[in-house]
Each structure stands twice: as structure tokens, then as C-alpha cells.
Amino acid sequence: MQRITISIDDALLETVDRLGRQRGYQSRSEAMRDIVREAAVADGSVMAGDAPCMATLTFVFEHETRDLARRLTLAQHDHHELSVSTLHVHVDHRDCLEVMVLRGTVYQVKAFADAVITQRGVRHGSLHLIPIDSGEGHGHPHLHGHGAHQHHQG
Numbered sequence: 378m379q380r381i382t383i384s385i386d387d388a389l390l391e392t393v394d395r396l397g398r399q400r401g402y403q404s405r406s407e408a409m410r411d412i413v414r415e416a417a418v419a420d421g422s423v424m425a426g427d428a429p430c431m432a433t434l435t436f437v438f439e440h441e442t443r444d445l446a447r448r449l450t451l452a453q454h455d456h457h458e459l460s461v462s463t464l465h466v467h468v469d470h471r472d473c474l475e476v477m478v479l480r481g482t483v484y485q486v487k488a489f490a491d492a493v494i495t496q497r498g499v500r501h502g503s504l505h506l507i508p509i510d511s512g513e514g515h516g517h518p519h520l521h522g523h524g525a526h527q528h529h530q531g
């Protein structure tokens with residue numbers, strides 16, 4: 378364990394303390410460690426690039442800017458193996474909110490998210506990665522194809 382000194386403005390420190398009170402941390406150090414851990418998990422930086430994950434990609438975009446609505450739909454078709462589902466909400470005359478659910482490797486999901494978020498006209502882009510394990514060990518058999526559905530006769 379190392380001791381470091383950090384500079385932080387009053388407003389941000391108040392946020393740390395408020396989160397600390399809400400979550401019941403014993404100290405600022407503990408609060409900061411956990412917040413950083415959380416951020417590291419959410420952006421996938423503690424996960425191997427080839428690790429399987431699910432993710433939500435949330436962003437707002439101006440649907441008429443540079444034909445963005447059509448281009449973003451095309452991007453999802455180009456990566457249909459990653460794109461599990463998309464929720465589209467028409468926020469107002471100009472803006473749309475999309476929440477995409479993605480599934481793939483950490484590297485694939487991050488590359489796709491970066492390509493979307495960095496488009497001009499896309500705002501409030503946020504990717505949240507969720508590590509997934511192999512599906513074993515939960516007491517549920519994990520079957521695909523033959524055996525996934527059992528049809529009993531008689």
C-alpha cells in the first residue's frame with residue numbers, strides 16, 4: 378500500500394465525502410479506492426482484451442446531423458454479431474437517446490463503442506462493461522443446440 382497526496386477541488390471532495398456517507402465508507406481512502414476500482418471495471422481496463430463481456434453503450438445524438446441515424450444503424454448491421462439489442466428514444470425534435478446492449482470480447486466492444494462515441498453529433502457517450510464468466514458454476518446446465526430443448530414424448 379502506498380500513501381499519496383492528491384489535489385482535489387472543494388466541490389469534488391464534497392462529492393467524495395457524500396458518496397462516502399451514502400455508501401458507508403470508513404475513510405476517504407477507502408471511498409477513493411472503491412470508486413477507482415469501480416471505474417476500472419466499468420471501462421474494462423482491468424479485463425483482458427479477449428475476455429468475454431456484455432456492455433451497455435448509452436449516448437445521445439442529433440439524428441439529422443450528417444445522416445447520423447442511418448449511419449449508426451449501418452454500423453450496427455456491420456457489427457450484428459456484437460449488437461444484441463438497441464433501445465431508441467426520441468428525446469425531442471433534435472435528439473435521440475440510444476442504449477445499445479453489446480456482447481463480444483472487451484476489445485471488440487470497446488472498439489465499436491469508440492467508433493460510435495467519437496462521431497460528431499454524438500454526445501454523453503458512456504460505455505459500461507460487464508464481465509461475464511463462462512456460464513459454468515451456477516448450477517445451471519448451459520446447453521446450446523441439441524439438448525437445449527428436451528422434448529419428451531408420450
Ligand code: NI
Nearest residue numbers: 440466467473
Ligand atoms: Ni429518434
